Every structure is written in structure tokens, then in C-alpha cells.
Amino acid sequence: MIIIKSPREIDLMREAGRVVALVFQEVEPLLVPGVTTADIDAAVESIIRREGAIPAEKGYYGYPASVCTSVNEVILHGIPSKKTVLKDGDIISLDLVAKKNGYCADACRTYEVGVCGERAKKMIAIAKECFDNAMSLVIPGVHLGDVCHAIETTAAKHGCTVAREYTGHGIGRDMHEDPYVPCYGVPGTGPILREGMTICIEPMIFEKGNKVRVMKDGWTVVAKDGGLTAHYENTLVVTKDGCEILTKL
Numbered sequence: 553m554i555i556i557k558s559p560r561e562i563d564l565m566r567e568a569g570r571v572v573a574l575v576f577q578e579v580e581p582l583l584v585p586g587v588t589t590a591d592i593d594a595a596v597e598s599i600i601r602r603e604g605a606i607p608a609e610k611g612y613y614g615y616p617a618s619v620c621t622s623v624n625e626v627i628l629h630g631i632p633s634k635k636t637v638l639k640d641g642d643i644i645s646l647d648l649v650a651k652k653n654g655y656c657a658d659a660c661r662t663y664e665v666g667v668c669g670e671r672a673k674k675m676i677a678i679a680k681e682c683f684d685n686a687m688s689l690v691i692p693g694v695h696l697g698d699v700c701h702a703i704e705t706t707a708a709k710h711g712c713t714v715a716r717e718y719t720g721h722g723i724g725r726d727m728h729e730d731p732y733v734p735c736y737g738v739p740g741t742g743p744i745l746r747e748g749m750t751i752c753i754e755p756m757i758f759e760k761g762n763k764v765r766v767m768k769d770g771w772t773v774v775a776k777d778g779g780l781t782a783h784y785e786n787t788l789v790v791t792k793d794g795c796e797i798l799t800k801l
Contacts, residue, residue, distance in 0.1 A: 568657035569798035593632035640666035682755035700737025715756035754785030
């Protein structure tokens with residue numbers, strides 16, 4: 553069931569989104585060679601709690617950290633570790649959820665570490681372009697399939713593929729609500745967007761093939777062919793004449 557949010561609920565989600573955006577702003581300068589993903593996790597949790605929110609990912613189905621730190625070929629759910637040390641030329645995706653006053657906000661960014669090559673920079677830009685093109689279609693009356701189709705076609709234009717097994721989602725009191733928001737879709741199909749719907753659009757982009765494997769930890773998902781990956785996400789609310797990004801300052 554898709555839950556339409558009231559103006560009060562949207563305000564609460566907007567505050568949770570502010571916390572998420574603040575985390576990105578404060579953590580980005582820490583993403584330098586020599587830093588461990590465990591260091592990043594500690595910083596993320598500290599900021600979220602300082603702002604009166606909780607890191608909703610921590611303990612979710614047993615997930616052990618406050619943020620997913622996915623490096624290079626890891627498409628999502630990378631677990632922070634003292635053993636994972638960032639190095640020059642890496643790219644890292646930070647995916648996090650803050651819950652405040654009973655409501656969640658979820659977003660992801662992929663960042664360069666040190667001096668990156670054009671190949672890595674291009675992947676980050678493609679993921680953002682996929683998001684922007686999908687978001688541009690969000691308005692009441694549009695089928696969700698149109699929005700999702702824009703992700704896949706944008707990626708394909710650049711010779712990239714998209715995740716099939718993992719999707720965006722609705723969000724609100726729970727981190728994951730209806731509807732599913734895949735990285736692919738058929739125009740004219742799927743739920744019709746309505747004012748007050750809150751969704752996470754999250755392009756997950758593969759440089760090459762989109763076959764994946766899950767590592768022994770049960771969480772970390774990597775591109776099977778070892779190609780680079782990038783991930784970009786925001787929480788949106790459908791408004792009467794378009795949409796608003798809630799995960800921003």
C-alpha cells in the first residue's frame with residue numbers, strides 16, 4: 553500500500569532529510585587517501601546522533617553500521633571496516649538513512665578520493681544524470697514506469713547498465729515502503745504518482761555488465777566483472793506541480 557503523506561509528515565521528513573544532507577556536507581572532506589571506512593562510519597553516526605536523529609541502517613536486519621560504504625566495484629551495502637583503507641583514485645558511495653521524530657530520509661552519493669581518472673569521474677556523473685533525468689519526470693499523473701525507464705535509457709546512452717535485483721522505494725515511517733522504484737521500467741505502466749507520495753529514486757549504475765555477487769558477509773554486493781559502479785539517491789516528495797528533494801540543506 554502506498555502511503556500518502558500529510559503536510560505535517562512531509563515537514564518531519566524534511567527535517568530528517570536535512571540531517572542526511574548535513575552528514576554529506578560534513579563527511580565529504582574526510583574522504584581522503586588513508587582514511588578507513590570505519591572512520592567514516594564513526595563520523596556519520598556521530599553527526600546523525602548530534603542532530604537528534606538515529607542512524608536507521610544500524611541494526612536493520614542485522615546490518616552492523618550506520619552507513620553503507622561501497623568502494624569501486626561494490627555497488628551497495630559495503631560494510632565499514634578498519635581494514636578498508638581509501639586510496640588515491642578510489643570512488644566511494646555513502647548510502648545512509650536518518651530517522652528523526654519517527655520519520656526517515658534516505659540518500660546516497662558517490663565521491664572521488666584523491667585524484668581520480670576520467671573513467672571514475674564519468675561514472676559518478678552518469679549516476680547523477682540518471683537521477684536528474686528521472687526526477688524531471690516526477691509530477692502527479694505520471695506513471696512510475698516512465699520515471700524508472702528514464703534511469704535505464706540514460707545509463708544505456710553512456711554504455712552502462714543498471715541494477716536489476718535492487719531498487720529504490722517508498723519511504724516514510726519505515727525506511728522501505730511501497731512502491732518499489734526500479735532502475736528500469738516500461739513507460740505507461742506502474743503506479744500513478746500523486747501529490748504527497750514520498751519515494752527514493754536511486755540509480756545504481758554499472759560500468760559494464762550488471763551481474764552481481766553477494767560476498768560472504770551476506771551484505772556486500774559487487775559487480776561480478778569487477779567494473780566500476782556508482783550510486784546516487786535522494787528522497788523526494790511529489791508536489792502539486794512537480795517534486796521536492798527532501799534530502800538537502
